[in-house]
Amino acid sequence: MPATPFPVDRTRSEHLAALRAELESARAQRGPALPFGVAMLDDRLADGGLDGAGLHEIAAASASLNDDAAATLFAAGIAARFAAGSGFTVLWALSKFDLYAPGIEQAGLGPAKILYAQGRKDADVLALAEDGLRDGSLACIIAEVKAADQTATRRLQLAASDGRTPMLLYRRHRSRERCPLDTPSSAMTRWRIGCAPSMPLPHTGVGRSRWSVELARQRGGNPFSLELEACDATGRLALPAAAADRAVAAVRATSHAA
């Protein structure tokens, strides 16, 4: 937005009000944000949710395949909530196919809602995502890439705001040490998802999964990290129960293993 020169005689509060009005109008152009439905999360996000016409990056907290699966389900849950209406479709562009569709369906993204597109390399995947974004007929786009530089993310961000379609860029780990979110990017938000121990049940069995959700960077807000319960069948996250309940069963977890 062009910086409008303000008259010198205006007071500071008038300056602030004018700036806020401009921000509001810019935000209104971007369209409504999708809230997570978890107050602790939405309050800390600058838009009160995920921008429906922007680029969001998601990566696993570590190179382990468990964190990878958690980040996949996190992305699938967001996409499922963007595509909640009937007839909406999510494009999932990727280069190496190892998703298990019955598991993705349990995050709310059924087979009738996903259109898979398999490119040969990352450049194909990014081009597919950009085509999908500019078309504007999709509810959400997920692209799995190993590498995407600042130019690529900038293009995706522009295409997302042009086509008014949310874009989830899933960054896979290339090597064990380096986090893919270390490189600069134009994303609105950057998330890092990892597995956390689930709450032990009073009987045998595995409880609802928990993730450590870390917002590594966001535009217009501060980073934070939370521990949340994994997506349910409609892709909604939940806040874990109060910590008081947790201490009770954590006495001897191994006794519930068998």
Added chain:
Amino acid sequence: MAVDDDPGACSVPLGGGWRPGARWARDGTLAPRPDAAAIDALPAHQRPTMREMGRRSEPAEHPFKAMPPDEAMPGTTPIAASTRSSAWGRPTVLIARTGQREVVTAACPLALELGLRPGMAAAHARALVGDLDVREAEPEKDEGFLDQLALHAVARWTPAASVASPDGLWLDLSGTTHLFGGEARFCRRLLTFMRRLGFTATVAIAGTPGAAHALARHGGEAITILPPGSEGEAIADLPLAALRLQPDALAAAGRFGLERIADLYPMPRGPLAKRLGLAAVERLDQARGALAEPIVPVIPFEAPEAERRLLEPIGTADAINQVIGDLIDDLVSQLQARGLGLRTAILTCLVVDGAEQRIAIGTACATRDARHLTRMLAMRVERIDPGLGIEAMMLVTPRVEPLQPQALDACLGGESRAPDLAPLVDQLGGRVGEDALFRLAAVESDVPERGFCRANPLATPDGWPAWTRPARLLRRPERLANVIALLPDHPPRRFSWRGTAYRVVAGDGPERIHGEWWRTPREMWAVRDYFRVEAGGGNRFWIFRRGDGVEAPTGDFSWYMHGLFG
């Protein structure tokens, strides 16, 4: 000589035993043996037996050699191998089943020679001819072939041709036979053509379709060419059935003693129409030319196409795009007029030096959206090599589908309609190939890696049962090491995978999945017991054990990692 030892004079001992009726004594000498030609001329049942011919044995025929049918009449010349049925060397009939009854509908020349006729019961035909090849009639296929033949006629011989069910074709030859060297020559060519296809045919050319129909079927000659105006005399001697009368009209005519068409000529028309029906009088008038009977020609389907010949050769992408836009506009107006949508289009560019450049597009569902088609062709323009310049461009559509307006399903409440994905699918398919776009659909199989298959990108498949399943599946299950587990139905306490030791804090299971014995015998007893386990630190895995933990044939109780939960 005490005894008569001359057997040549008489073999009967002297002094008794002579019987007046003995065969050898009937006329003194044996009957002269008939020669082979005379025997061959006799019908089969009158030929002398082998014993009568005085031979005790003869070399047996090779049992696997094809034997001529012994019912064949002597003296018949073998039928020329002009028909398909005789290629097998066996009499063949086609039968149709009506209720419990099987009726012969057609017979090959061999079978006709043996006295089999269409209309007789199949059991009767089988009884008459032992070595009979009986096949089911397929009238739909016959009709399909006739349709094909009519389309061929429209393309090659005359613009007006149609099928005369069940076994004929009408060809309107007005003004076309001179292209083939006259009517007689055309008829000969037609017969040769049919013979090459394996059919016998009869052709009649007459001034009216009715007369031609009657002469072709009942005239008895392969080629009949009537001079104009002589239809009435030509068909006078033919039976009434030649007039295409209804069966009840034929029966009525039979009761009145009318047999030939000429019998109808002197009769007053009023009573005739009363007795035989008005349709019969109309047929008679049509055959004689008093009433018009136009041939309704079949119209072959012509795929819409557009062509532009250019004044000057073009070579730039802009110019090519301009021509593509014009071609698409032409094509879309044709498609719109005919209610069609395009599935495949091929753009052919004729280059000045005679070479052809082609690019093809396919669409995911039928469309005639000019903007979309132009964009899809423009995506591929760079594959055209204009060389010295393109002088003509053609757009043909090998595959089109009907595309009619669709009723909007209830969107009166104000909710927006689901967006149309087909243009996007075409665009993405143009970028990475159509195979790279897919959906996953459920397959009825409990084995996890067989539970899905790829589906059409525009399909809306159903989901899977709600058993807990991981988000990512390993391509192949990986063997776990150092597993400590209680058998038969407890998850392991600890295991190592990819060099890391895990201690399990919680587990769910087992979920037993049996092998699919109908696929391979190795899976007859195979069992997998799946467990969902959580290791320390929140890592959740999907692991299984081969075997049920009790019976050895179900598996070797080894443990595998198969998937990862989030």
